[in-house]
Amino acid sequence: MTSAYLWVKAFHIVFVASWFAGLFYLPRIFVNLAMVPADSHAERERLLLMGRKLYRFSSLLMVPALVLGLWLWLGVGIGKGQGWMHAKLLLVVGALGYHHLCRGVLRSFEQFANKRSHKWFRVFNEVTVLLFAATVVLVVVKPF
Numbered sequence: 001m002t003s004a005y006l007w008v009k010a011f012h013i014v015f016v017a018s019w020f021a022g023l024f025y026l027p028r029i030f031v032n033l034a035m036v037p038a039d040s041h042a043e044r045e046r047l048l049l050m051g052r053k054l055y056r057f058s059s060l061l062m063v064p065a066l067v068l069g070l071w072l073w074l075g076v077g078i079g080k081g082q083g084w085m086h087a088k089l090l091l092v093v094g095a096l097g098y099h100h101l102c103r104g105v106l107r108s109f110e111q112f113a114n115k116r117s118h119k120w121f122r123v124f125n126e127v128t129v130l131l132f133a134a135t136v137v138l139v140v141v142k143p144f
Helices: 003-035 042-074 082-109 118-141
Strands: none
Touching: 003 042, 003 118, 042 082, 042 118, 082 118
16 A cells, blocks of 8 residues: 555545535534524524534535545545445435535524424434445445
């Protein structure tokens, strides 16, 4: 293994973990937004500002995570033709979809169009934990 490979792998892990940290916390902001009383405009605006900033920041973290992952996969050949990598790529697509779904949810809050309860968002929040855990297991255990 070359030194460059190890650096790319290390930074890929750092950016993936950082991206997911944003995906872990953003739905918690949705939980709080769903619980804001109608007359609490300052609290609502503060949470929306936090949500917008976190979404932008996690989007910036997502880009190098994906680029470095592609480099490892296509450039180095990690997991090529292996079943665990196909499953991991499916989970990455799921994480990308979840990320963009969060933007849609944020927009619905901005437009006063949210119809979901804070309980629904508590469950929605757990999706990222499952995506992250499944991805880590696939990469470390390589079960197939």
